[in-house]
Amino acid sequence: MTIVVVMEQVPDVVEELAIAPSGTDLDRDAVSYVVNEYDDHALEEALLLAEATGDEVVAVGIDTTGELDQALYTALAKGARRAIKLTGDFEGTWLSTRAAARLLVPVIQELEPRLVLTGVQAPDDLDGQLAPTLAALLGWPHASVVIGSQLVDGAVQVRKELWGGMTMTLELELPAVLGVQAARQAPRYVPISRVRQVMREASIETRDVETPGDLAPAIMRLRFPEEAGQAEILTGSASEIADRIIELLRARGLL
């Protein structure tokens, strides 16, 4: 049986971001892309599930960056059995969640998985998270903020994190969609030599898909948060800064 993992590449928010002259998108030339960290957790959780059951993990992604191959080969190197890349006239565009979900649904239906896993959220999912959107379009039960899962008799048992360490355990009939916050264990590491080997031995299936009409979210403008309430920046050498911090703490009776 099949478990689908949907993987997306997103701008690396650790890097400095710039806004394009249009004001409605990031300056994509200045962006470096990484796999959405939550998708990495979704892949790990899928691999753990599959290792317990013998399911086949299929990694699926929409190539909006022209760089998705690397992510999919890495997924194959980690243990995914197949990788499918959707290509179309959307490279370099900001694909809305709804548009992405509409592209993914036919592929998912064709694969007939018993589970679909993806990251709980993405840095750019302005029109909502992918997992519940997919679930609505597929008509399957779902849960987000998943921190652990287990396949049991015709169902998947998931732990969903609420807040304050409180969790809700749900049993969803299959097929189901999970938005993964964190896999049961940290995503596995795979050496680059192994990825290279996979690149020689395995191949990514490519599907050219029709571009949906409504691609991007309706943004008026992007802006940086106001500087108001900005911290007072302490400068100097590390030891000068340490002195200043200790002074601050003493002044407030915290030392």
Add this chain to the structure above:
Amino acid sequence: MAQRIAVLVEHLEGQPTDVTFELLGLARRIANTNGAPVEALLFGQGVRHLAETIPADRVVLVEDPRLRYLTPEATAVTLAALLRADPPRLALIPNTSLGMDVAAWVAAALDWPLIAYCEGLEARDGQLVATAQLFGGKILADVRIDDRPTVISALAGAFAADAMQPEPPGTIERRDPPSELAALHTRSVVLERPEAADVDITRAEKIVAVGRGIESKDNLELAEQLAQALGAVLAASRPLVDAGWLPRSRQVGKSGLKVKPKLYFALGISGAPEHLEGMKDAELIIAVNKDPKAPIFSVADYGVVADLFEVAEALLERLEG
């Protein structure tokens, strides 16, 4: 389409959550601009008494055993059925663990627009404009809300609760559970409280919190030493907990714990919105991060743009020397 503003009441263990009142406050402010009614949507089992505490013009109450917990599927199908039957101008849903399951599902099922991660919402020249936090809180997006009914998934802590004393609702309207509840694919539900923790970070006066910038598990020792020297407890942002470096009881943020210590010393935490939600009310926030644009500096009182290890070591030297 009516002009009314609908708000999903989030509640857990018999209590509406804080964000519910924040969204009701927001709904009231928007409604005041055009005289529209505020409608609270309360789902559950045995929750009639909660309706009395909800400050709204109307509370729509749906009670059913299958809504005892606000599970993703049961809540979403109930909400979608109500909204479909009588679309409001806006449906406000908290962007919490429970709300996230519902907002995107309902919007997709109804084919309505959705604006997620909303931290601002106002009427400008008769137009509603929402502001969403994107890219880890580094970018804000202003989005014009068009004439269609729209779902807004709003961040907890972003909006003030109604300053007015909560008044009893004008009316409480009980509705029948929708037929969709008869065909749920969710079986059993169990709520679990966290395991007893070694340290209760919500009660700590001083916290040293570490994030991704700490780079490796081995470096936690330095942070732990610094915490000890300051008389603080060690906490962390989510990635470190997900990596298994520290237990969940040490996690600060939206899915972790909300803390309000006298000192929050953040080392290598960039300050994703989910993290800020859990610590921005600390009395004194000092943040060390290499990236001068890290969002943590927007809530910190004092910031240091530097290598956290150098600063931590210099501090340790003084505190221990």
